[in-house]
Amino acid sequence: MGLVKRSVATTELLLILPAALFMTALFVRTLQPLQYEPARTAQQVVMWYAGRTWTLWVLLIAMPISVLAIGCATLSRGWKRAQPATLLVATATVTAGGILAIVILHMLAN
Numbered sequence: 001m002g003l004v005k006r007s008v009a010t011t012e013l014l015l016i017l018p019a020a021l022f023m024t025a026l027f028v029r030t031l032q033p034l035q036y037e038p039a040r041t042a043q044q045v046v047m048w049y050a051g052r053t054w055t056l057w058v059l060l061i062a063m064p065i066s067v068l069a070i071g072c073a074t075l076s077r078g079w080k081r082a083q084p085a086t087l088l089v090a091t092a093t094v095t096a097g098g099i100l101a102i103v104i105l106h107m108l109a110n
Contacts, residue, residue, distance in 0.1 A: 009089045012070060019064050022045065026042070026046060064103075068100065
């Protein structure tokens with residue numbers, strides 16, 4: 001079971017990474033003026049996502065929904081011990097839920 005949870009945790013982290021990168025870029029972009037390098041890099045990441053329609057649906061909705069579903073299914077099978085893999089699954093699941101909430105609220109606002 002430990003190997004399965006580690007595999008699930010790794011898969012979830014890989015699936016949530018593009019959405020987490022986008023949310024981090026949005027945050028960094030607002031922290032500093034655009035003349036500083038981290039803000040410029042963050043702006044380029046945001047513009048790359050904005051320039052492609054599929055990124056919203058695949059990277060910001062479908063992949064986090066997959067993480068949320070996989071995480072809920074994995075956690076519902078057993079939360080007996082707080083193993084590192086279980087904690088990673090829980091963290092990725094909560095992160096996916098937060099990202100989905102932000103994306104959906106933004107879509108509803110527009």
